[in-house]
Amino acid sequence: MKILSAQQLAEADKSTIEKQQITSIDLMERVATLVVERLHARLNGAPVPIKIFCGIGNNGGDGLAIARLMIQHGYHVTTYVTNCSKKRSKDFLVNYDRIKDVTKDWPILLSCKEDFPEITPKDIVIDAVFGTGLNRPVTGWMADLFNYINSVSAFTVAIDMPSGLYANEPHDKQDAIVKADHTFTFQTPKLSFFLPETGNQVGTFEVLNIGLDPEYLMQAQPLAQLIAREAAQNMYRQRDKFVHKGNLGHVLCMGGSHGMMGSISLTAGAAINAGAGKVSAYIPSHGNTIVQTLCPEVMTLSSKGEQFITDFEHVLKDYVLCVGPGMGQEEESYSAFAKAVHQQSSPMIIDADAINLLASNHDLLEKLPKNSILTPHDGELKRLIGDWKNDYERLEKAKEFSAKHDLILVLKGAYTITVAENHLYVNDSGNPGMATAGSGDVLAGVIASFVAQGYDPLIATVFGVHMHGASGDLAAQTYAHEGLKASIISNFIGPAILNLFRNPENKPQNA
Numbered sequence: 001m002k003i004l005s006a007q008q009l010a011e012a013d014k015s016t017i018e019k020q021q022i023t024s025i026d027l028m029e030r031v032a033t034l035v036v037e038r039l040h041a042r043l044n045g046a047p048v049p050i051k052i053f054c055g056i057g058n059n060g061g062d063g064l065a066i067a068r069l070m071i072q073h074g075y076h077v078t079t080y081v082t083n084c085s086k087k088r089s090k091d092f093l094v095n096y097d098r099i100k101d102v103t104k105d106w107p108i109l110l111s112c113k114e115d116f117p118e119i120t121p122k123d124i125v126i127d128a129v130f131g132t133g134l135n136r137p138v139t140g141w142m143a144d145l146f147n148y149i150n151s152v153s154a155f156t157v158a159i160d161m162p163s164g165l166y167a168n169e170p171h172d173k174q175d176a177i178v179k180a181d182h183t184f185t186f187q188t189p190k191l192s193f194f195l196p197e198t199g200n201q202v203g204t205f206e207v208l209n210i211g212l213d214p215e216y217l218m219q220a221q222p223l224a225q226l227i228a229r230e231a232a233q234n235m236y237r238q239r240d241k242f243v244h245k246g247n248l249g250h251v252l253c254m255g256g257s258h259g260m261m262g263s264i265s266l267t268a269g270a271a272i273n274a275g276a277g278k279v280s281a282y283i284p285s286h287g288n289t290i291v292q293t294l295c296p297e298v299m300t301l302s303s304k305g306e307q308f309i310t311d312f313e314h315v316l317k318d319y320v321l322c323v324g325p326g327m328g329q330e331e332e333s334y335s336a337f338a339k340a341v342h343q344q345s346s347p348m349i350i351d352a353d354a355i356n357l358l359a360s361n362h363d364l365l366e367k368l369p370k371n372s373i374l375t376p377h378d379g380e381l382k383r384l385i386g387d388w389k390n391d392y393e394r395l396e397k398a399k400e401f402s403a404k405h406d407l408i409l410v411l412k413g414a415y416t417i418t419v420a421e422n423h424l425y426v427n428d429s430g431n432p433g434m435a436t437a438g439s440g441d442v443l444a445g446v447i448a449s450f451v452a453q454g455y456d457p458l459i460a461t462v463f464g465v466h467m468h469g470a471s472g473d474l475a476a477q478t479y480a481h482e483g484l485k486a487s488i489i490s491n492f493i494g495p496a497i498l499n500l501f502r503n504p505e506n507k508p509q510n511a
């Protein structure tokens, strides 16, 4: 699914109105009808007090139309209008007038802090103050209103976006933004939903297809692609009937050091679990028994160094190198890594300590085979591309780095983002249970496994990231977030592949 900018969505609205020969007020009614259908399905006529806060633009217009339809369904609705300016939008005014048809209670105008109504935790708050039209930070009593809404633990539903949030622009830390429990967003999700500084304001979200012009949507260059289940299904490659292990690639996992042998064992185990034909581990010699005991399917090759890797001889013929987990940053390990890089001409997967080593040696960066994949967490990323002022600068710097060095970057976290030159792929699987030591080691092994099996490096990465998250989601249904650990995520890769085709999607986004 494409993630479009606020500007593109406004153009899509315009194009829809022209091509479908409808008015903007028809589109607003379509939006409100879809939202009310969803709300009604969940509330089922419950006599809960619903407080709808409307702005004076089209987001407010949506809010007024929702209020009217909810009143018609018999709900207890009180409607408020944040009367911050005289510049009310045309469609706001039409819906301001239409609400008269269903109630004698005219919307209550709010103009200062003293006008705020009491909100209790038993209320449902619907936030329709600002949507994609927000163009400056919210200040004064309006900011107070958002902070007040946030201070009461009433269930809060945002219309299109939590008010105060920009769709695709950075925020200042002190900006007032409504914190929603659930967001109904229209046509495409917004980039800010997926970024660490703002994503928490959105709660769970649903994308409602409001039927915007398909031609416009098709040709629009997205800010990013959201990789959900359907995209992953299309990337999956079924095995040939007469396949043998020799066709399914050989992953060589290089890493491990004294006290960190679990790391490279997890990587190698995950490469096996994700389907590579053969997996070997290049490790310090004292780790031999550990790796072979933990992963009987994995062959080992030992470096001369006992405690850490000290050398790298031309050990195998054709392999996909996955290097870094648990490797440490000893000078000799660095030389061995450099030697391994010089011997490789096909894309490799670089994680953890190997990324740290690269960050301090940019010459080696230039030697990496094109389309190699780096999987940094934010600490490693900072060493690689320098610090950033906000989430958007992080993405811009990552794009620049990827384009300059012909590398694929995986920015790990909630909603891991794969960066390939100017393109961003936002992953929608995974959960907070995956914030556990070693889950990144598993990810590196999964991606390497798909590269070895012949997936194009970018597809192996995007698909690998998705399946890693999907394994965590499936495992969490049995183990909860707290009980998840890296080896369990790894063991759920097979079940997650089965699940990709078996069960309908039932996980709410951002849950």
Ligand SMILES: NC(=O)C1=CN([C@@H]2O[C@H](COP(=O)(O)OP(=O)(O)OC[C@H]3O[C@@H](n4cnc5c(N)ncnc54)[C@H](O)[C@@H]3O)[C@@H](O)[C@H]2O)[C@@H](O)CC1
Pocket (backbone or CB within 6 Å): 013, 024, 025, 027, 028, 031, 055, 056, 057, 058, 059, 060, 062, 084, 087, 089, 091, 129, 130, 131, 132, 133, 134, 135, 136, 137, 138, 139, 159, 160, 161, 186
């Ligand atoms: N009419 C249509 O065709 C459709 C409109 N839609 C809704 O329209 C929204 C966008 O509507 P608008 O473009 O009118 O924008 P908004 O309703 O988000 O807000 C725009 C108004 O707020 C003012 N404003 C912006 N930042 C402010 C600030 N910080 N403090 C005070 N005032 C501020 C602007 O000057 C303008 O008057 C979408 O998010 C969606 O909810 C959807 O219903 C889709 C269809």
Ligand SMILES: Nc1ncnc2c1ncn2[C@@H]1O[C@H](COP(=O)(O)OP(=O)(O)O)[C@@H](O)[C@H]1O
Pocket (backbone or CB within 6 Å): 376, 377, 412, 413, 414, 415, 416, 429, 430, 431, 432, 433, 434, 435, 436, 437, 438, 439, 440, 441, 442, 443, 468
């Ligand atoms: N809150 C979260 N939601 C979803 N995925 C997460 C979350 N926190 C961490 N993860 C995932 O877990 C993995 C953690 O990797 P990393 O930080 O390298 O761990 P380690 O170094 O211990 O292996 C990444 O794939 C990341 O996307």
Ligand SMILES: [K+]
Pocket (backbone or CB within 6 Å): 059, 127, 128, 129, 130, 131, 158, 159, 160, 161, 162, 163
């Ligand atoms: K809103």
